[in-house]
Amino acid sequence: MADTTRERGKVNVWGVLAAIITIAYSLPILWLVMTSFKSRIDIFAVPPKFIFRPTLTNYIYTINRGLFWGPLLNSVIMSVVSVLLAVALTIFAAYAISRFNVKGSQLIMFMVLSLRMMPAAVVVIPMFLLYRLLGLVNNYIGMILLYAMFSIPFSLWMLKGFIDEVPRQFDDAALADGASVLQVLRDVILPQLGPAIATVIIFNMIFVWNEFLFSYILTGVETRTIPVQIALGIYTDKGVDWEYVSALSTIYIVPIVIAVFALQKSLLRGMTFGTIRR
Amino acid sequence: MAQVRLENLWKVFNGKVEAVKGVTMTIPDKTVVCLLGPSGCGKTTVMRMIAGLETPTRGSVYFDDRDVTHLKPSERNVAMVFQFPAVYPHLNVLQNISFPLIAEGLSKAEVEQRVQEVALVLGLTDVLKEMPKALDTGSRQRVAIGRAIVRRPRVFIFDEPLSNIDPNVRVEMKSIIKQLSRDLGQTFIYVTHDQSEAMTLADQIAVMKDGELLQFDSPEEVYERPANTFVGWFLGNPGMNYVGAQVRDGGAGKIELFSDTFSLKVDAGKVAAGTAALSGRKVRIGIRPEHIRISREEQGGNWIKGQCALTEPMGAREIVHVRINGDQIRIKTLPTDVIREGDEVWVYFPEDHIRLFDADTGVRIGN
């Protein structure tokens, strides 16, 4: 454990082991991507083909099968708009909780954390009734508001943490110069929060992008998102449509894989939300 | 029981930071050696290579005649006390000290007896049941020392154990460590950047600078005959003074050290024995503050005229700063001599204490 640099010249056993495990770990995803580039015959070949002639037929087929651009666009719109809305709302709240003397701020933070722990299935019934009552089923506004809510706990927790890290002297100096609280927030806090806000936005978008249950219960054909389309589109009259599923899933995880690499530095903080105090 | 031999030891970090540059030395068995040098000169790195925590980039470490360069720390049987007390935070003092013994599989009675002995020596008997969190840094360092000595290893390494300790506790701990180093009767390497600590503890002193070993000798030798101007300046408080001069033959077995404002005739045999052809060389005259005599009255002979730049009290003594021909020297005197800033003064360098150094390289010439 404390061995420092003694393995000079020797093959690093740990490194080799880690590389093997990394490859093994990524096999399901690799297999998915490979499958999406296989012809139908290759997909169902026995023994499975590890080397094959790649083809784009599955993608062309997927785009043309129907319900491709719609769900894709819906997923994009909903994750972007709802997250921006949530972050806009929570920046103010996070600032207030971080800087003002808010009675019950502990309660708010704990409540927010508890909401993150709540099984979606618990609230899906009343949500359905509420949305039916308000006429928000299969409705963009309804879905966007729902997902904005969905993003609030994480955003508030993270943003408060980040604002706590901005020294108070910055605010005080600006306030002493006669700036209003809004100006302080806009000119002093926000510029310092750039990367933090980007992190919060990306994480939330991933969560919304991946959400399934509410979308499944509350959307219709017009507002359906990709996860629902994957889950529903798997079956056709000719059985399970693997060409479609593999291509659609691949397209679907591309933004996420990009996000992992983009988030490398903040991944720890984002994924361990509410566990490790920083 | 081990002699520690370092052979042309190099350590380069990240391919560019040369922390240790070709250190070669032999630390005899059962001696107390102090490694002395300014911060960042590579002392810790050398110690970590001896302990096995760092692998040398080049060179070898021998314990007696065994090459241990590539052995793990645990295979070397050394003990090390770090600059920041390394105490296991989730074990109490007793468990901390007995941890290595239990790991060795000693009997309960033996462990108990050894731990009690060590605790007594270090004054830890009353806090054996405390957790480290409850202790101050000084006590924590004593726990770390206890854990090091309880094992009775072949080589002890203490890496600046007192540098992060409260000054008033430091004095007491210094004497404990001095006592320990004698009682243990083992090879004991003590790292410090504090020369007075080194002078009181060491059988031998090694002085390092910028990753290089400058001198390795007895404290008296290092103090009296520093290998170069840096060693002279670094040891002593204040360090050795230097005055620039040139050399020419003074006739009758004498050499003359002169500059624009003074001329000293000194016995060649005493000052520069065994060195021929000093004539014409540029040198720096080195002399320790406590060896210089000072007077307000004009004096003849080898007395040099200067001007008092500053006086400052130092304990029972007084330090007088004197400017001589562009160099400034410090003189340690009794405060009875009433000398003020701006006064003209005369100073005398006793022949026996004059050392000469090459003006360019700083290396000592002659004896």
Next chain:
Amino acid sequence: MQERMKLPFLMPMLIFLFVWNILPLLWVVGLSFYQFSVLQGGIPRFLGLWNYISILEDPYFWERFRTTFSFVALAVSLELVIGFALGFLFNQKFPGKRIMLPIIFAPMIIAPVAAGVFFRFIYDPHWGVINYFLTKFFNIRLEFLEKADLALPAVAAVDIWMWSPFMMLMCLAGLQAVPQHLLEAAEIDRIPWFMRFRNIVLPHIRPVLVLAVLLRTIDAFKTFDIVFVMTGGGPGAATEVLPMSIYRQAFLFFRTGQASSLAVIVLFIAVAFTSIYLMMIPKEA
């Protein structure tokens, strides 16, 4: 002046939280006391605790609790073991870590739906890769998702694949909190690795691990998407974990009232775990 801004800053979010969260929660608690079906509509009939009693008396639901707890126990314990091993491995020094880590972390943020669908393909008894190798080397063919005793572990495996990296992340965070100089001191003190681990490493990472296990327990307890796309709760009810059960009762059998009381029970369990979790989390300074 700050006092004036407090409400405008906080209110929008609080209203939002109320309408989209507290209100539905109150609603579901209310519904749980009534007989009601979304399908039929009409006026709900007050039943008091009847829904709860009928659930707690029905062995079918007890079976659902057992299924859920087996799923959670299996998934979380293996995630802990695998995550710890991965964390230990990736705490070593070796080149290429910066490329490997994101690849290992990727499953965590992939949609459970996509992961579930895809494992169905891998599990397929006829052309799935796993069965190909099983047939080739052991001459057996396993219908993972069609056999009652295999389906739950097979679904849990997906959760394990997705979330072991999370445990690994937490272990890494914990391991990195172990001061290097203590490990060096222990190495010099010739402490054997298991004593080093037990007395130095473990105490440092234990708090983080406890939190991680609790958080994963809470999350595994919520699992719905994977089950939905992989088995729909079947075969029979072999993988019908509680969220799935709520869904089935509410949206397949349209027993809205009864589903609501099941939801409230689940809510209580989640709240209990969350309270334990909140007690463990280090308090705000």
